[in-house]
Ligand SMILES: Nc1ncnc2c1ncn2[C@@H]1O[C@H](COP(=O)(O)OP(=O)(O)OP(=O)(O)O)[C@@H](O)[C@H]1O
């Protein structure tokens with residue numbers, strides 16, 4: 001009896017093969033650094049704003065792109081209430097605040113309007129923000145990512161030249177489990193991870209005692225396991241939180257604060273690895 005082999009047609013294989021994407025740099029910028037973590041609420045946005053201002057204080061030209069379409073934090077954390085201008089009706093001019101160029105979907109909708117958008121619309125908004133915003137001669141653009149490993153992360157990883165990702169985590173088990181997924185995603189998509197930050201690492205009481213509220217050493221352990229750089233620790237600090245809530249990040253409000261100095265040191269280290 002004739003043996004029949006069943007195979008996939010060449011056309012089918014071609015149509016279902018993984019697409020190869022062209023990674024476009026964000027126009028008007030030298031380096032793109034994404035601040036990410038698959039987990040929500042670990043301090044990505046707080047880190048992104050303060051880190052961007054810390055880079056600025058290291059004499060660099062910096063922009064912040066808020067890529068969190070469903071839950072933008074930039075307008076509140078940077079106290080921006082104005083709409084970006086468009087000279088030609090096609091491109092958007094970023095809003096300048098504290099010497100940093102800023103863009104967020106939150107500039108275009110009011111604070112209480114929910115973004116009820118499907119994935120392709122999110123992808124298209126990200127493309128607009130990376131290709132149609134007139135970022136002006138930036139050394140670094142800091143991208144504040146939403147939580148998860150969804151459309152936004154995938155668009156950045158596949159279609160935009162991301163020079164490095166900084167992963168922010170808190171030390172407790174439940175956060176670390178998600179962070180592992182985040183690390184694996186960027187590794188798989190070949191986006192370089194610059195290192196991990198241990199945020200809300202400990203709380204220092206008035207007597208100088210350190211309390212490891214969310215556990216200890218988890219982020220450093222992940223770094224060892226996945227062979228990643230440990231960038232450093234940021235403690236739980238009420239001034240950091242209130243400054244973010246009041247629209248002037250701590251590094252800008254008080255550059256001599258001990259927490260601001262941690263950010264400025266981290267920024268110096270990252271600057272040194274690029275320039
Ligand atoms: N080290 C810290 N000390 C004190 N408060 C902090 C610290 N880091 C972040 N916070 C506070 O925790 C809250 C959550 O932070 P933030 O919004 O930056 O997290 P996120 O990871 O961006 O959240 P989301 O996943 O929703 O985007 C904010 O109120 C922020 O001020």
Ligand SMILES: [Mg+2]
Nearest residue numbers: 044045068073
């Ligand atoms: Mg955020």
